[in-house]
Amino acid sequence: MKSWHIPYSSDAYKELSDLCRQYGIKLIYKKNNRVAGIKKYDKSLTSDINIGTVSEKTESALKDFKQFMVTKRYSNNTVKSYMNSIRKFFKFYPDKSPDEITLKDVNNFIENYIIANNLSVSYQNQLINALKTFYVKIYNKKLNISLIERPAKTRYLPNVLSAQEIKKIINSIDNLKHRAIISLIYSAGLRRSELINLKIKDIDSCRKVIKISDSKGNKDRYVSLSDKILKMLRDYYKMYRPVYWLFEGAGGNKYSTSSVRNIFEKAKRKAGIKKKITLHGLRHSYATHLHERGIDIRAIQELLGHNSIKTTEIYTHISNKQINKIKSPLDDLDI
Incomplete structure (x- = not known):
């Protein structure tokens, strides 16, 4: 009897089910952990890495690595992601x-953990970056990570919402605070972390700008403050009376990132938006809509806080500014 092994996941089961359906094969799932001669699949190496430990020497080096990143003012997200990926590597x-x-x-880890578990290209690059920084700064180049081949770059175009879809989402929100949060993210193209880190003093109503401090790359920038948002924020302030943070959570602390995400997901469902798009899609939509209105790509780069113009240029491929000027040859056919 022949047998095939696949990863124990819902995605793998769905893919197999779709394949069987193409050939008219009915797939029956039956949980049975006691089949003779077959060991239950243990999700490859993932579980062992998640619960494993590292040596004392490695643990000490990881602490030094974290201290280095913190003192160099790496962003919290970078510190967290680098530490998570490099710790998993050493647990391997x-x-x-x-x-x-x-x-x-x-290379063995890349092949037998990252690729075997179908992890993303960005995760692979993140690990290589983390190891490169670790060995250059902590182990004085004892391992030349630059010799590791990086995966081929794949250009993914992010999904964006139309102006009408944005309107539906905002109008579906009854809570004033929640409506202000989603509206502000879209109106200024903010990252979620930038939104929750806003302080009341960052809103400059006289100059009609918002100051974004210590953003990605430890940079400050100014973004425009729309008239509609200013009115909405004034109404919000009168009702909620925040003290320090523009949007406060429990006990006057910063609003949580998960709460912001939940607001968006709930509003999207209520508005009947079926597109597969995350909260960050509001930022993508903002940039795309600016480009479609003829705003210079360099200005959009400044507004978004991108280091490289190449990052911003992706919106030229999403925008319908040029596409809508092209007439399909089908329209000239008498059909």
């Missing part, structure tokens, strides 16, 4: 200290 080799790791070990 629990009996090796950092100075015993070879380039072959790195």
Whole structure:
């Protein structure tokens, strides 16, 4: 009897089910952990890495690495993501200290953990970046991570919402605070972290600008404050009376990122939006709509706080500014 093994996940089951359906094969799922001669699949190496440990020497080096990033003012997100990925890497080799790791070990981890578990290209690049920084700053270039081949770049175009879809989402929100949060993100193209870090003093109603402090890349910038948002924020302030943070959570603390995400997801469902799009899609939509209105790409780069113009240029591929000027040859056919 032949047998095939697939990852134990809902995505893998759906893919297999779709494949079987194409050939008229009915797939029956039956949970049975006691089949003779077959061990239950343990989600590959993921579970072992999540619960494993590292050596004392490695743990000490990881603490030094974290301290280095914190003192160099790396963003909290970068520190967290680098530490998570590099810790998983060293858990993969629990009996090796950092100075015993070879380039072959790195490639082995990429093949047998990252690729085997279908993790993203961005995760792979993140790990390589983390290891490169770790070995240059903590282990004085004892391992030349630059020799590791990076995955081929894939250009994914983000999904965006139309102006009418944005309107539906905002109008579906009854709570004034929630409506102000979603409206502000779209109106200024804010990242979620930038929204929750806004203080009352960052709103400059006289100059009609909002100051974004310590954003990605530890940079400050100004974005425009729309008249509609200013009115909405004034109404919100009268009702909620925040003290320090523009949007306060429990006990006067910062509003949580998960709460902001939940507001968007709930509003999207209520508005009947079926597109697969996240909260960050509001930022993508903002940039795309600006480009469609003829705003210069350099100005959009400044508003978004991008280091490289290449990052901003992706919106030229999403925008319908040029596409709508093209007439389909089908329209000239007498059909």
